[in-house]
Amino acid sequence: MNSSPHSTLLILDSGSEQPFYQQIYHRVRTLIAEGMLKPEDRLPSARQLAKELGLARGTIEAAYSLLAAEGYIQSRGQAGTRIAQGLQAQPAPRQVSSIEPKNSHGMHPTQIMPLQMGLPALDAFPRKIWARLGARYLRAMQPGDMKYPSLFGFPELRNAIAAYLHMSRGIPCTGEQVFITSGYRGTLQLIIHTLLQRDDRVWVEDPGFPLTRELLHNAQLKQVPIPVDAEGIEVVKGIQLALDARAAIVTPAHQSPLCVTLSLPRRQALLEWATAQQAWIIEDDYDGEYRYVSRPLPALKSLDNEGRVLYCGTFSKVLFPGIRLGYLVVPQQQVSRFEQASIGFFEGMAEMTQSIVSAFMQEGHFSRHIHRMRKLYAERREMAAAGLTKVLGQHVLIDPQPGGMHLVLRLRGQHNDAEVAARMRDHGLYTHALSSWSSCSEGEKGLLISFTNIQTAQQAEEIGERILSLL
Secondary structure (H helix, E strand, C coil): CCCHHHHCCCCCCCCCCCCHHHHHHHHHHHHHHCCCCCCCCEECCHHHHHHHHCCCHHHHHHHHHHHHHCCCEEECHHHCEEECCCCCCCCCCCCCCCCCCCCCCCCCCCCCCCCCCCCCCHHHCCHHHHHHHHHHHHHHCCHHHHCCCCCCCCHHHHHHHHHHHHHHCCCCCCHHHEEEECCHHHHHHHHHHHHCCCCCEEEEEECCCHHHHHHHHHCCCEEEEEEEECCEECHHHHHHHHCCCCEEEECCCCCCCCCCCCCHHHHHHHHHHHHHHCCEEEEECCCCCCECCCCCCCCHHHHCCCCCEEEEEECCCCCCHHHCCEEEECCHHHHHHHHHHHHHHCCCCCHHHHHHHHHHHHCCHHHHHHHHHHHHHHHHHHHHHHHHHHHHCCCEEECCCCECCEEEEEECCCCCHHHHHHHHHHCCCCCEEHHHHCCCCCCCCCEEEECCCCCCHHHHHHHHHHHHHHC
16 A cells, blocks of 8 residues: 555445445455555555545544554554454355345345345435434433333334324324334234244234244144235135134235235225234235325224234334334234233343434324325336336336335246245345245246336336346
8 A cells, every 4th residue: 555556445435324434444454364455565645645535534543543443454654554464364254145036035135236136215315304203312322312212112203103103004003002113024023922832823924024924933833824816815715714713924014025915805804804803914905005005094993892812013124123113003902912922032122223213103103204205206116017028028027016115027028036035035135935825836927026126217227228138
């Protein structure tokens, strides 16, 4: 790094969440370990490097301070800043891949990939508002805010969720009925822990969310796959196959993954079955806000007069998945039961995050964000479907659907959706084979792709060309 060409080795990622000073710190350490920087090599001055990288001088000085504190570099006054003596190159450690294994049904890769399902439009998230709320919380933080968090959730957030659900989803509930969890996985595990026992039979939609099947399997519950058609889960077949099931897990607003809506007659039939059998209905309303042909439909929970429905919501789909925050609304009669179960099951979610979300909701930012996203997603869905159809029209048929955050591409001809999905993943397009979401070997074939981060028609067509080359 004696001259400016060497300093270009410090390639920084402006899109990374890692601050620039940390990127510089880790890059210099890597160059030392790889032997590209040797003892006594001179680093550029903070002023020079700041100018070359277009950064503030303080950013470079922060990185250099860390490196000096750990003994990687030494300041020699007039002789400049140099790599410390006695350091030796180290074999590069084996890197852990951030992409799921090729044969895995893993839902969420640790890096952002095109077409990745469950990922909201991250470019449209109001980060400045979020940062301002976070800074306000930190400035006002007192010793009492550093205690262990409530096992049931931050009270202000529970109340804010209850008020929002009453207005937007037609669910009359109190904050006492709302339990904050770490997301859908944590929510379903809490329900299983509280209400179900080993070998209980549970209806699951087929096709349906793979994580649901995994969690039920791990809990040693007996799954009963129930077919889904254009009106949602076939309740009559569920009754024929397992009248005595203890629970049914459903996605009524936009069935996951087919995006169909559970019809009113079937909603009523499902509620009647649950009441008669004293069974539980677990409503996963993962993206119920995003309906584009009309206003969002009321939740199934809004029709529940007998206290048989447990409503599951998440902030991962409407804010960002890294927040790892979900919630569960339980019937009033079950509040104490869930409180007792939570005491031995949960340690509570981070109160700082909950407080920021609470302020985000109470000040109206949440409702406005949902409204903006509904409009944006309607535009991106139409644009993505048009661009993909233009390129792939002879090979796929895109299902029309009233809402949701993904598209279903039906493959024409003899294409094997699992093989196509595997090739797409190998080439950096994160898709799912529809058949892998079914427990039936003769399940429907197709590709599941998200449109939320497709920003232009040209981008949609370029992705279509990439898919076409892999068919």
